Amino acid sequence: MLGYYWPTMPNRLAQETSPYLLQHANNPVDWYPWGEEALTLARRQDKPILLSIGYSSCHWCHVMAHESFEDPQVAALMNRYFINIKVDREERPDLDQIYQLAYQMLAQRGGGWPLTMFITPDQVPFFCGTYFPKQPRYQMPGFLDVLPRVAEFYASHKAEIGAKNVHMFDDVNASEPHATASLSRAPLDAAARDLAGQFDRVWGGFGGAPKFPRPSELEFALRYAAAGKAPVGEMALFTLDKMQQGGIYDQLGGGFCRYSVDERWAIPHFEKMLYDNGPLLGLFADAFALSGKPRYRQVCEETVGWLTREMRAPEGGFYSALDADSEHEEGKFYVWTPEQVKQALTFEEYAVLAPHYGLDQAPNFEGKHWHFILAQPLAADAAPPLERAKAKLFAAREQRVHPGRDDKVLASWNALMIKGLAHAARVLGRADWVLPAQQAVDFIRARMWRDGRLLASYKDGQARLNAYLDDYAFLLDALLELLQAEFRPQDLAFA
16 A cells, blocks of 8 residues: 655755745655756656646646645655656746747647646656646546556656657757748738737737736737837727726736736736736836826836835845735735725725726626726716725735745846836836836846856845846846936946
């Protein structure tokens, strides 16, 4: 009979600095971080590797952790059949990119997190999934059933796995881009047509649920419109309107959640990521410059307020993300009942706020709670009581248990926020926003630049991991934007 594995001490992840890896340091799973120790052990024992990739603010990563990785029965199977490796996709975007592509090729659909990859000791994948429940449900196999079957398949099909992997890498190499003979507008025009074909003319955005902000596409649409293609720009502005009216935007505290689970932007996946909010900040500043709508400026001001209040390290860098969960419940920090709102407000304030944010309609979150969206326009004379109501509710919300925060500082994500801050400061004439952007650059220079090279991640006084091309590119882009906002010769002094 298979015995349960209970470690007498934390596993090897306890020596890591990543908040995500540390979340798993007390699992009964014999986790390894990615590195030569684990890879060598897999080759020596001829065991397949169970590679689990996720990040600290990922809701479904938490669900799988609680259901499976904290369960001694599941851990016993994992430890018996596999060498188990945990990867923080924010620290190792290179590994995540490789295995997300492998997932797309094996599963013939887009991936996500948690990413569950079964790979050979030579690091090539042969079976994959994302979230697995412990027991079969959601029309998905149970992890308890998957583990022994995958191990048995590996043991009995090694030659077949090797042959398939040769073909997979041939396909990857064939997908590498090739140089074109000349430059033209044709790819830009084709991209604009593709976006127009995906555009949701009712709710904005591109495609259906789940719906992501896709700031790069929106930026392209605005730039394309500036070249005389107005309809594409109108798609972008319409999308930004719908986003700022929806629940993907935090109507009380500012900042955008990562995506909406529905096509209407109403109910978000509640995690807030730095890398989304930096580009969106710049986009809303451009939208204000193009349209003059005060709401766009307000979104920028509220988002910067959230950033400096909740995401800024004392030394000047910006933290990575806020969790979707608090007290083990998704969205608990953000949602309300009418009774909770009534207790905090006067009758007049509630009478103004409730219809404006949809509290007079059916619950929109899990059938029993309300998440704020802009449901009805506001009369001009209702603005003062609404602002008083929002201030009271924000103060009440601050007394709740806050979502967990991933407090590592990533070079690339900080660069995206530095650029967004500097751009919004320049466009909206907010010189005070230049200072936090400058201080983030100073932080990177002082803490994450060593021996003439950039390091990708900083946590608990330690900078680690060599930067990737993305880190350098985003940082250069941010410095160019910051120089336009306010020139400081020392901003160039990284060498």
